[in-house]
Amino acid sequence: MPTLQVAEASNAAFSPTYIPIAVFAGGTSGVGQAMAEAFARQTNGLAHIILIGRNAEVAQTILASFPKPAPSEGDGWAHEFVQCEATSMKAVRAVCAALRTRLERINFLVLTASGPKANSMVECGETPEGLDNHLAMRYTSPELDTSTSRVTCTQKSYSPLLARAREYGQPAHVMTILGAGLGFKIPSDDLGLAAARAGTVKMLQGAVISTAAMKGMMRGAAYNDGLVAWFAAQHPDIAFTHIYPGQVATAGKLFYPGWLLTPLAWIVGYLRHVIPQDECAQYMLHALLDAEHGVFIRDNHGDVLSSHVFPPDHQARFADDSRVGFLDGVPMKGYGGSDATVAGLIDYTERALSTI
Numbered sequence: 001m002p003t004l005q006v007a008e009a010s011n012a013a014f015s016p017t018y019i020p021i022a023v024f025a026g027g028t029s030g031v032g033q034a035m036a037e038a039f040a041r042q043t044n045g046l047a048h049i050i051l052i053g054r055n056a057e058v059a060q061t062i063l064a065s066f067p068k069p070a071p072s073e074g075d076g077w078a079h080e081f082v083q084c085e086a087t088s089m090k091a092v093r094a095v096c097a098a099l100r101t102r103l104e105r106i107n108f109l110v111l112t113a114s115g116p117k118a119n120s121m122v123e124c125g126e127t128p129e130g131l132d133n134h135l136a137m138r139y140t141s142p143e144l145d146t147s148t149s150r151v152t153c154t155q156k157s158y159s160p161l162l163a164r165a166r167e168y169g170q171p172a173h174v175m176t177i178l179g180a181g182l183g184f185k186i187p188s189d190d191l192g193l194a195a196a197r198a199g200t201v202k203m204l205q206g207a208v209i210s211t212a213a214m215k216g217m218m219r220g221a222a223y224n225d226g227l228v229a230w231f232a233a234q235h236p237d238i239a240f241t242h243i244y245p246g247q248v249a250t251a252g253k254l255f256y257p258g259w260l261l262t263p264l265a266w267i268v269g270y271l272r273h274v275i276p277q278d279e280c281a282q283y284m285l286h287a288l289l290d291a292e293h294g295v296f297i298r299d300n301h302g303d304v305l306s307s308h309v310f311p312p313d314h315q316a317r318f319a320d321d322s323r324v325g326f327l328d329g330v331p332m333k334g335y336g337g338s339d340a341t342v343a344g345l346i347d348y349t350e351r352a353l354s355t356i
Protein backbone atom coordinates (compact mmCIF):
# COMPACT_ATOMS: atom_id res chain seq x y z
CA MET A 1 0.00 0.00 0.00
CA PRO A 2 1.59 3.31 -0.99
CA THR A 3 1.58 6.01 1.64
CA LEU A 4 0.21 9.38 0.68
CA GLN A 5 3.80 10.63 0.33
CA VAL A 6 4.69 7.78 -2.03
CA ALA A 7 1.62 8.44 -4.17
CA GLU A 8 2.39 12.17 -4.26
CA ALA A 9 6.04 11.54 -5.18
CA SER A 10 5.04 9.18 -7.95
CA ASN A 11 2.55 11.74 -9.31
CA ALA A 12 5.20 14.44 -9.12
CA ALA A 13 7.34 12.39 -11.51
CA PHE A 14 4.69 12.71 -14.23
CA SER A 15 6.26 14.99 -16.82
CA PRO A 16 4.83 14.20 -20.24
CA THR A 17 6.65 15.20 -23.41
CA TYR A 18 3.27 15.65 -25.13
CA ILE A 19 0.19 17.72 -24.20
CA PRO A 20 -1.98 15.22 -22.33
CA ILE A 21 -5.72 15.29 -22.99
CA ALA A 22 -7.72 14.37 -19.89
CA VAL A 23 -11.50 14.18 -19.56
CA PHE A 24 -13.08 14.19 -16.09
CA ALA A 25 -16.76 13.23 -16.32
CA GLY A 26 -17.91 14.33 -12.86
CA GLY A 27 -15.08 16.85 -12.59
CA THR A 28 -17.14 19.67 -11.10
CA SER A 29 -17.04 18.36 -7.54
CA GLY A 30 -15.66 15.68 -5.27
CA VAL A 31 -12.95 13.24 -6.28
CA GLY A 32 -13.20 14.14 -9.99
CA GLN A 33 -12.68 17.83 -9.23
CA ALA A 34 -9.72 17.11 -6.95
CA MET A 35 -8.14 14.85 -9.58
CA ALA A 36 -8.55 17.49 -12.29
CA GLU A 37 -7.02 20.12 -10.01
CA ALA A 38 -4.07 17.88 -9.13
CA PHE A 39 -3.59 17.05 -12.81
CA ALA A 40 -3.61 20.75 -13.72
CA ARG A 41 -1.07 21.55 -11.00
CA GLN A 42 1.20 18.66 -11.98
CA THR A 43 1.26 19.69 -15.64
CA ASN A 44 1.47 23.37 -14.71
CA GLY A 45 -1.65 23.79 -16.83
CA LEU A 46 0.09 22.52 -19.95
CA ALA A 47 -2.68 20.04 -20.70
CA HIS A 48 -6.05 19.87 -22.38
CA ILE A 49 -8.42 19.31 -19.46
CA ILE A 50 -12.15 18.84 -19.97
CA LEU A 51 -14.57 18.87 -17.06
CA ILE A 52 -17.97 17.30 -17.71
CA GLY A 53 -20.92 17.94 -15.41
CA ARG A 54 -24.01 20.12 -15.17
CA ASN A 55 -22.95 23.11 -13.09
CA ALA A 56 -21.29 25.62 -15.45
CA GLU A 57 -20.74 28.24 -12.77
CA VAL A 58 -18.83 25.91 -10.46
CA ALA A 59 -16.90 24.55 -13.43
CA GLN A 60 -15.72 28.01 -14.47
CA THR A 61 -14.49 28.72 -10.94
CA ILE A 62 -12.52 25.46 -10.92
CA LEU A 63 -11.05 26.10 -14.38
CA ALA A 64 -10.07 29.65 -13.42
CA SER A 65 -8.01 28.27 -10.53
CA PHE A 66 -5.84 26.11 -12.83
CA PRO A 67 -2.30 27.37 -13.52
CA LYS A 68 -1.96 28.96 -16.95
CA PRO A 69 1.24 28.27 -18.89
CA ALA A 70 3.26 31.18 -20.27
CA PRO A 71 3.28 31.53 -24.10
CA SER A 72 6.93 30.42 -24.12
CA GLU A 73 5.93 27.08 -22.55
CA GLY A 74 4.03 26.02 -25.63
CA ASP A 75 0.51 25.92 -26.99
CA GLY A 76 -2.09 23.25 -27.53
CA TRP A 77 -3.32 23.45 -23.97
CA ALA A 78 -6.95 24.21 -23.08
CA HIS A 79 -9.13 24.10 -19.98
CA GLU A 80 -12.82 23.76 -20.71
CA PHE A 81 -16.20 22.71 -19.41
CA VAL A 82 -18.75 20.60 -21.28
CA GLN A 83 -22.26 20.43 -19.93
CA CYS A 84 -24.02 17.07 -19.89
CA GLU A 85 -26.87 15.35 -18.08
CA ALA A 86 -25.17 12.02 -17.48
CA THR A 87 -28.33 10.01 -16.83
CA SER A 88 -29.53 10.74 -20.36
CA MET A 89 -27.89 8.45 -22.89
CA LYS A 90 -28.98 10.75 -25.68
CA ALA A 91 -27.22 13.67 -24.00
CA VAL A 92 -24.11 11.58 -23.32
CA ARG A 93 -24.00 10.44 -26.93
CA ALA A 94 -24.34 13.99 -28.21
CA VAL A 95 -21.47 15.17 -26.02
CA CYS A 96 -19.30 12.23 -27.02
CA ALA A 97 -20.02 12.73 -30.70
CA ALA A 98 -19.11 16.42 -30.45
CA LEU A 99 -15.86 15.63 -28.64
CA ARG A 100 -15.02 12.95 -31.17
CA THR A 101 -15.24 15.40 -34.03
CA ARG A 102 -12.97 17.99 -32.47
CA LEU A 103 -10.49 16.03 -30.34
CA GLU A 104 -7.55 14.30 -31.90
CA ARG A 105 -7.12 11.81 -29.05
CA ILE A 106 -7.82 11.19 -25.36
CA ASN A 107 -5.13 10.03 -22.97
CA PHE A 108 -7.10 9.85 -19.73
CA LEU A 109 -10.84 9.39 -19.27
CA VAL A 110 -12.01 9.49 -15.64
CA LEU A 111 -15.64 8.63 -14.83
CA THR A 112 -16.85 9.75 -11.39
CA ALA A 113 -20.31 11.26 -11.86
CA SER A 114 -22.55 10.49 -8.93
CA GLY A 115 -25.44 12.10 -7.11
CA PRO A 116 -28.28 11.67 -4.63
CA LYS A 117 -30.40 9.46 -6.88
CA ALA A 118 -27.47 7.17 -7.65
CA ASN A 119 -26.59 6.96 -3.94
CA SER A 120 -30.11 6.64 -2.60
CA MET A 121 -30.89 3.57 -0.54
CA VAL A 122 -34.51 4.67 -0.48
CA GLU A 123 -35.68 5.76 -3.88
CA CYS A 124 -35.70 3.68 -7.01
CA GLY A 125 -37.14 4.66 -10.35
CA GLU A 126 -36.54 5.06 -14.04
CA THR A 127 -35.01 7.81 -16.11
CA PRO A 128 -37.22 9.28 -18.87
CA GLU A 129 -35.35 6.91 -21.23
CA GLY A 130 -36.50 3.90 -19.20
CA LEU A 131 -33.21 3.03 -17.51
CA ASP A 132 -32.89 2.35 -13.81
CA ASN A 133 -31.93 5.58 -12.01
CA HIS A 134 -29.00 4.01 -10.22
CA LEU A 135 -27.65 2.16 -13.23
CA ALA A 136 -28.03 5.11 -15.61
CA MET A 137 -25.58 7.12 -13.53
CA ARG A 138 -23.37 4.37 -12.21
CA TYR A 139 -23.13 2.15 -15.25
CA THR A 140 -24.76 2.97 -18.59
CA SER A 141 -23.38 6.34 -19.71
CA PRO A 142 -19.94 5.10 -21.02
CA GLU A 143 -20.23 6.26 -24.72
CA LEU A 144 -17.46 7.72 -22.62
CA ASP A 145 -17.19 3.67 -22.10
CA THR A 146 -19.66 1.11 -20.57
CA SER A 147 -21.58 2.10 -17.29
CA THR A 148 -25.14 3.31 -18.31
CA SER A 149 -23.42 6.64 -18.38
CA ARG A 150 -20.06 5.02 -18.15
CA VAL A 151 -20.68 2.50 -20.97
CA THR A 152 -22.15 4.93 -23.42
CA CYS A 153 -19.10 7.17 -23.26
CA THR A 154 -16.43 4.58 -23.72
CA GLN A 155 -18.00 2.33 -26.25
CA LYS A 156 -18.30 4.17 -29.51
CA SER A 157 -17.29 7.74 -28.99
CA TYR A 158 -14.10 7.54 -27.04
CA SER A 159 -12.54 4.30 -28.16
CA PRO A 160 -11.12 5.73 -31.41
CA LEU A 161 -9.68 8.70 -29.53
CA LEU A 162 -8.07 6.45 -26.94
CA ALA A 163 -6.76 4.17 -29.67
CA ARG A 164 -5.16 7.13 -31.42
CA ALA A 165 -3.27 8.08 -28.26
CA ARG A 166 -1.79 4.57 -28.26
CA GLU A 167 -0.85 4.87 -31.93
CA TYR A 168 1.22 7.90 -30.92
CA GLY A 169 2.91 5.83 -28.19
CA GLN A 170 1.10 7.75 -25.46
CA PRO A 171 -0.92 6.39 -22.52
CA ALA A 172 -4.63 5.72 -22.97
CA HIS A 173 -6.46 4.90 -19.75
CA VAL A 174 -10.14 4.77 -18.80
CA MET A 175 -10.78 4.85 -15.05
CA THR A 176 -14.19 4.39 -13.50
CA ILE A 177 -14.32 5.30 -9.82
CA LEU A 178 -17.03 3.48 -7.91
CA GLY A 179 -16.99 0.26 -5.91
CA ALA A 180 -14.17 -2.05 -7.02
CA GLY A 181 -13.35 -4.98 -4.78
CA LEU A 182 -16.45 -4.68 -2.60
CA GLY A 183 -17.55 -8.21 -3.40
CA PHE A 184 -20.70 -7.45 -5.40
CA LYS A 185 -21.50 -9.99 -8.09
CA ILE A 186 -22.94 -9.61 -11.59
CA PRO A 187 -26.20 -11.62 -11.64
CA SER A 188 -27.66 -13.37 -14.65
CA ASP A 189 -31.24 -12.15 -14.43
CA ASP A 190 -33.19 -8.91 -14.00
CA LEU A 191 -30.14 -6.98 -15.16
CA GLY A 192 -32.11 -3.76 -15.68
CA LEU A 193 -33.78 -4.16 -12.26
CA ALA A 194 -37.32 -3.86 -13.65
CA ALA A 195 -38.52 -6.80 -11.53
CA ALA A 196 -36.79 -5.42 -8.43
CA ARG A 197 -38.48 -2.06 -8.91
CA ALA A 198 -41.87 -3.67 -9.51
CA GLY A 199 -41.50 -5.61 -6.27
CA THR A 200 -40.64 -2.57 -4.18
CA VAL A 201 -43.04 -1.96 -1.34
CA LYS A 202 -44.46 1.52 -1.87
CA MET A 203 -45.59 1.98 1.74
CA LEU A 204 -43.18 4.22 3.62
CA GLN A 205 -41.17 4.76 0.45
CA GLY A 206 -38.81 7.63 1.09
CA ALA A 207 -38.49 6.66 4.72
CA VAL A 208 -36.95 3.23 4.75
CA ILE A 209 -34.38 1.35 2.72
CA SER A 210 -35.70 -0.05 -0.55
CA THR A 211 -34.34 -3.38 -1.74
CA ALA A 212 -34.50 -2.17 -5.35
CA ALA A 213 -32.47 0.94 -4.51
CA MET A 214 -29.93 -1.16 -2.61
CA LYS A 215 -29.68 -3.52 -5.55
CA GLY A 216 -29.17 -0.54 -7.85
CA MET A 217 -26.23 0.65 -5.78
CA MET A 218 -24.60 -2.77 -5.56
CA ARG A 219 -25.26 -3.68 -9.18
CA GLY A 220 -23.67 -0.46 -10.38
CA ALA A 221 -20.44 -1.45 -8.65
CA ALA A 222 -20.55 -5.01 -9.98
CA TYR A 223 -21.42 -3.93 -13.51
CA ASN A 224 -18.38 -1.65 -13.61
CA ASP A 225 -16.22 -4.76 -13.19
CA GLY A 226 -17.93 -6.20 -16.25
CA LEU A 227 -17.54 -2.91 -18.08
CA VAL A 228 -13.77 -2.66 -17.67
CA ALA A 229 -13.29 -6.36 -18.42
CA TRP A 230 -15.32 -6.20 -21.60
CA PHE A 231 -13.66 -3.05 -22.89
CA ALA A 232 -10.19 -4.37 -22.08
CA ALA A 233 -10.99 -7.46 -24.13
CA GLN A 234 -12.15 -5.29 -27.04
CA HIS A 235 -9.16 -2.96 -26.81
CA PRO A 236 -6.17 -4.94 -25.49
CA ASP A 237 -3.84 -2.00 -26.06
CA ILE A 238 -5.76 0.39 -23.75
CA ALA A 239 -5.87 0.38 -19.92
CA PHE A 240 -9.22 0.08 -18.13
CA THR A 241 -9.49 0.42 -14.37
CA HIS A 242 -12.31 0.06 -11.89
CA ILE A 243 -11.22 1.56 -8.57
CA TYR A 244 -12.76 2.18 -5.14
CA PRO A 245 -12.11 5.65 -3.68
CA GLY A 246 -12.78 4.70 -0.04
CA GLN A 247 -14.85 6.99 2.17
CA VAL A 248 -14.19 10.51 0.97
CA ALA A 249 -15.47 13.81 2.34
CA THR A 250 -17.41 14.97 -0.72
CA ALA A 251 -20.99 15.97 -1.41
CA GLY A 252 -21.55 12.34 -2.38
CA LYS A 253 -19.94 10.85 0.71
CA LEU A 254 -23.17 10.02 2.49
CA PHE A 255 -25.45 7.27 1.38
CA TYR A 256 -29.11 8.23 1.59
CA PRO A 257 -31.03 5.79 3.80
CA GLY A 258 -34.20 7.89 4.16
CA TRP A 259 -35.21 10.26 6.94
CA LEU A 260 -36.07 7.46 9.35
CA LEU A 261 -32.53 6.10 9.31
CA THR A 262 -30.59 9.32 8.65
CA PRO A 263 -29.14 9.35 12.21
CA LEU A 264 -27.72 5.90 11.42
CA ALA A 265 -25.97 7.34 8.36
CA TRP A 266 -24.46 10.08 10.51
CA ILE A 267 -23.15 7.55 13.02
CA VAL A 268 -21.73 5.30 10.30
CA GLY A 269 -20.17 8.34 8.60
CA TYR A 270 -18.61 9.41 11.87
CA LEU A 271 -17.19 5.98 12.65
CA ARG A 272 -15.71 5.37 9.22
CA HIS A 273 -12.35 6.69 8.22
CA VAL A 274 -13.24 9.55 5.88
CA ILE A 275 -10.41 11.27 4.01
CA PRO A 276 -10.38 14.65 2.23
CA GLN A 277 -10.99 14.61 -1.54
CA ASP A 278 -7.51 16.03 -2.24
CA GLU A 279 -5.90 13.09 -0.47
CA CYS A 280 -8.08 10.58 -2.31
CA ALA A 281 -7.21 12.30 -5.59
CA GLN A 282 -3.50 11.60 -5.05
CA TYR A 283 -4.16 7.86 -4.76
CA MET A 284 -6.51 7.89 -7.75
CA LEU A 285 -4.03 9.88 -9.84
CA HIS A 286 -1.25 7.52 -8.85
CA ALA A 287 -3.34 4.64 -10.24
CA LEU A 288 -4.32 6.61 -13.34
CA LEU A 289 -0.70 7.26 -14.28
CA ASP A 290 0.41 3.71 -13.51
CA ALA A 291 -1.16 1.45 -16.14
CA GLU A 292 -0.16 0.65 -19.67
CA HIS A 293 -2.83 -1.72 -20.89
CA GLY A 294 -5.22 -4.37 -19.66
CA VAL A 295 -7.89 -4.48 -16.99
CA PHE A 296 -7.23 -3.44 -13.39
CA ILE A 297 -9.30 -3.82 -10.22
CA ARG A 298 -7.85 -1.46 -7.60
CA ASP A 299 -8.51 -0.47 -4.01
CA ASN A 300 -8.71 2.95 -2.38
CA HIS A 301 -4.94 3.34 -2.21
CA GLY A 302 -4.54 2.50 -5.88
CA ASP A 303 -3.17 -0.94 -5.12
CA VAL A 304 -3.90 -3.53 -7.77
CA LEU A 305 -6.20 -6.22 -6.39
CA SER A 306 -6.06 -8.03 -9.71
CA SER A 307 -5.29 -7.40 -13.34
CA HIS A 308 -5.25 -9.13 -16.68
CA VAL A 309 -3.75 -8.29 -20.04
CA PHE A 310 -5.48 -9.79 -23.04
CA PRO A 311 -3.19 -10.89 -25.87
CA PRO A 312 -3.29 -8.46 -28.82
CA ASP A 313 -5.01 -10.96 -31.09
CA HIS A 314 -7.59 -11.85 -28.47
CA GLN A 315 -11.09 -12.03 -29.85
CA ALA A 316 -13.31 -11.22 -26.88
CA ARG A 317 -15.02 -14.44 -25.99
CA PHE A 318 -17.15 -14.01 -22.94
CA ALA A 319 -19.15 -17.16 -23.08
CA ASP A 320 -19.31 -20.34 -21.06
CA ASP A 321 -17.05 -19.99 -18.04
CA SER A 322 -19.43 -19.34 -15.14
CA ARG A 323 -16.79 -19.30 -12.40
CA VAL A 324 -17.30 -16.05 -10.50
CA GLY A 325 -14.05 -14.14 -10.06
CA PHE A 326 -12.43 -15.59 -13.19
CA LEU A 327 -11.70 -13.56 -16.30
CA ASP A 328 -10.48 -15.28 -19.46
CA GLY A 329 -9.52 -18.28 -17.31
CA VAL A 330 -7.53 -16.15 -14.82
CA PRO A 331 -8.56 -15.79 -11.14
CA MET A 332 -9.16 -12.12 -10.33
CA LYS A 333 -9.25 -10.94 -6.71
CA GLY A 334 -12.09 -8.53 -6.01
CA TYR A 335 -13.70 -9.08 -9.42
CA GLY A 336 -17.47 -9.68 -9.37
CA GLY A 337 -17.98 -11.18 -12.82
CA SER A 338 -17.67 -14.48 -14.57
CA ASP A 339 -17.18 -14.65 -18.34
CA ALA A 340 -20.76 -15.89 -18.67
CA THR A 341 -22.33 -13.12 -16.57
CA VAL A 342 -20.25 -10.41 -18.30
CA ALA A 343 -21.46 -11.75 -21.66
CA GLY A 344 -25.04 -11.54 -20.36
CA LEU A 345 -24.46 -8.03 -19.03
CA ILE A 346 -23.09 -6.77 -22.33
CA ASP A 347 -25.95 -8.40 -24.21
CA TYR A 348 -28.46 -6.71 -21.89
CA THR A 349 -26.65 -3.35 -22.18
CA GLU A 350 -26.52 -3.41 -25.97
CA ARG A 351 -30.21 -4.24 -26.14
CA ALA A 352 -31.17 -1.56 -23.59
CA LEU A 353 -29.09 1.12 -25.32
CA SER A 354 -30.27 0.17 -28.79
CA THR A 355 -33.79 1.35 -27.99
CA ILE A 356 -32.69 4.84 -26.89
Ligand SMILES: NC(=O)c1ccc[n+]([C@@H]2O[C@H](COP(=O)([O-])OP(=O)(O)OC[C@H]3O[C@@H](n4cnc5c(N)ncnc54)[C@H](OP(=O)(O)O)[C@@H]3O)[C@@H](O)[C@H]2O)c1
Binds near residue numbers: 053085086111251252
Ligand atom coordinates in the same frame (compact mmCIF):
# COMPACT_ATOMS: atom_id res chain seq x y z
N1 LIG B 1 -17.34 9.94 -1.68
C1 LIG B 1 -17.35 8.71 -1.19
O1 LIG B 1 -17.18 8.47 0.01
C2 LIG B 1 -17.54 7.54 -2.13
C3 LIG B 1 -17.56 6.25 -1.59
C4 LIG B 1 -17.70 5.17 -2.46
C5 LIG B 1 -17.81 5.39 -3.84
N2 LIG B 1 -17.81 6.65 -4.32
C6 LIG B 1 -17.93 6.84 -5.78
O2 LIG B 1 -16.81 7.58 -6.23
C7 LIG B 1 -17.20 8.43 -7.33
C8 LIG B 1 -16.87 9.87 -6.95
O3 LIG B 1 -17.56 10.20 -5.77
P1 LIG B 1 -17.73 11.70 -5.27
O4 LIG B 1 -18.11 11.61 -3.83
O5 LIG B 1 -16.57 12.49 -5.69
O6 LIG B 1 -18.99 12.15 -6.11
P2 LIG B 1 -19.72 13.54 -6.05
O7 LIG B 1 -19.00 14.53 -5.23
O8 LIG B 1 -21.13 13.25 -5.68
O9 LIG B 1 -19.57 13.96 -7.59
C9 LIG B 1 -20.56 14.49 -8.22
C10 LIG B 1 -20.12 14.77 -9.66
O10 LIG B 1 -21.05 14.13 -10.48
C11 LIG B 1 -21.64 15.12 -11.30
N3 LIG B 1 -23.05 14.81 -11.50
C12 LIG B 1 -23.98 14.52 -10.56
N4 LIG B 1 -25.16 14.29 -11.15
C13 LIG B 1 -24.95 14.46 -12.49
C14 LIG B 1 -25.79 14.35 -13.62
N5 LIG B 1 -27.08 14.02 -13.50
N6 LIG B 1 -25.26 14.58 -14.83
C15 LIG B 1 -23.95 14.93 -14.96
N7 LIG B 1 -23.10 15.02 -13.93
C16 LIG B 1 -23.62 14.80 -12.71
C17 LIG B 1 -21.51 16.42 -10.54
O11 LIG B 1 -21.54 17.50 -11.46
P3 LIG B 1 -22.64 18.65 -11.43
O12 LIG B 1 -22.92 18.96 -10.01
O13 LIG B 1 -21.95 19.75 -12.19
O14 LIG B 1 -23.80 18.08 -12.15
C18 LIG B 1 -20.14 16.25 -9.94
O15 LIG B 1 -19.15 16.60 -10.86
C19 LIG B 1 -18.68 8.19 -7.53
O16 LIG B 1 -18.85 7.20 -8.53
C20 LIG B 1 -19.15 7.66 -6.19
O17 LIG B 1 -20.30 6.84 -6.29
C21 LIG B 1 -17.67 7.75 -3.50
